[in-house]
Amino acid sequence: GESVGLHLPTLSVQEGDNSIINCAYSNSASDYFIWYKQESGKGPQFIIDIRSNMDKRQGQRVTVLLNKTVKHLSLQIAATQPGDSAVYFCAESINNAGNMLTFGGGTRLMVKP
Amino acid sequence: NAGVMQNPRHLVRRRGQEARLRCSPMKGHSHVYWYRQLPEEGLKFMVYLQKENIIDESGMPKERFSAEFPKEGPSILRIQQVVRGDSAAYFCASSETGASYEQYFGPGTRLTVT
Numbered sequence: 001g002e003s004v005g006l007h008l009p010t011l012s013v014q015e016g017d018n019s020i021i022n023c024a025y026s027n028s029a030s031d032y033f034i035w036y037k038q039e040s041g042k043g044p045q046f047i048i049d050i051r052s053n054m055d056k057r058q059g060q061r062v063t064v065l066l067n068k069t070v071k072h073l074s075l076q077i078a079a080t081q082p083g084d085s086a087v088y089f090c091a092e093s094i095n096n097a098g099n100m101l102t103f104g105g106g107t108r109l110m111v112k113p
Numbered sequence: 114n115a116g117v118m119q120n121p122r123h124l125v126r127r128r129g130q131e132a133r134l135r136c137s138p139m140k141g142h143s144h145v146y147w148y149r150q151l152p153e154e155g156l157k158f159m160v161y162l163q164k165e166n167i168i169d170e171s172g173m174p175k176e177r178f179s180a181e182f183p184k185e186g187p188s189i190l191r192i193q194q195v196v197r198g199d200s201a202a203y204f205c206a207s208s209e210t211g212a213s214y215e216q217y218f219g220p221g222t223r224l225t226v227t
Contacts, residue, residue, distance in 0.1 A: 008153050036218075043117075043181060043204050043218035044156065089155050099211055100146065103155030 008087060010108040012039045019077040019111075023090035023104045028071060029090070030092035034101070035064060035075045047088075077109075085111045115140065117219035118206050125225045130212030132192040132199070134222045145188040145207040147180060148215060156204060162188060163211070173205075195226045 013019045016057040025033065031052040036044035050057045050064045050073075057064050073090050087108050091101040118137040126132050138145050143164050143202040148156035161169040162182040173180065177195075182188040192199055202223050 027175070033171050041220075043206075043220050059207035091156075099144075099208075100161055100172070101148075101156070101216065102158065103148075106153075 001068070001103045008106050008108045010110060011046060012110045012112060013075075013080050015080060015082060015111055015113050017080055019075075019084070019109060020079045021075045021077075021088050021107045021109065023075075023088065024072040025071050025073060025092045025102075025104065027092060027094065028068075029094050032071055032093040033064070034091045034093070035062075035073075036089045036091060036103075037084075038089060038106075044089060052066075069104050080109075082111045082113055085109055117205055117217055119203075119205050119219040119222050121222060122220060123223050123225070125227060127227055128196055129194050132189040132195050132209040132224055132226075134192075134203050134224070135187040135203075136190070136205030136207075136219060137187040138205075139209075139217055142207035142209050142217075144208040144211045145182050146208070147188075148204045148206065150204060150221070152201075159190075168211075187203045194223075195224075197226050200224055200226045214225050 034049045035047040036042045037047050048059045048062050048064050050066050053064050061078045065074045087106045089106045090104045093101050120135050138208055145162045147159040149159055150156045158172040160173050160180045165184050177193045179191045202221045204221045205219045208215040
């Protein structure tokens with residue numbers, strides 16, 4: 001959905017711990033979801049995606065969970081590393097309806113060594 | 114294969130001047146999307162173009178903003194008579210087929226209006 005506010009929520013984790021980043025999306029018609037990682041001064045980088053006919057998808061060290069009932073997405077990062085420090089955005093899309101991505105507000109992940 | 118290229122990376126303009134932001138999509142990509150990002154916020158869709166056509170401009174402000182993607186050369190996002198509120202990072206993404214999951218983002222242009 002639309003992002004508001006001046007400050008991103010921050011999640012601080014210890015190196016090696018697992019991280020869970022949450023996102024509430026706005027449109028029940030959205031059928032495709034993506035997590036992006038954005039490092040300072042750079043563009044968003046694709047991490048993992050999931051379609052609405054799935055509720056879980058795993059990648060390398062990352063897992064995305066989708067709960068359509070409550071319109072909620074989560075990104076789980078296993079064994080978090082300092083290089084994972086960044087801002088993470090979820091984005092939703094309706095294929096066959098313009099192809100634009102609607103981004104959530106973002107969460108800043110800080111990994112303490 | 115070079116990724117999406119944007120230039121300039123940083124642009125400073127005085128109020129009332131024009132800003133031109135350029136985006137060269139990945140090789141073989143003919144679909145371009147422009148997004149704007151204010152500090153500490155997510156990206157907001159502005160416009161979706163294919164070669165020589167504007168497909169969806171529902172996110173573009175009605176005045177002062179325009180975009181094009183000519184047959185040859187980069188896509189251009191043009192902001193006329195810039196105001197301080199235009200200060201933001203502008204990102205371009207490209208796609209081969211127009212399917213949203215294929216959008217690859219450039220490094221962005223940071224516009225500062227003084």
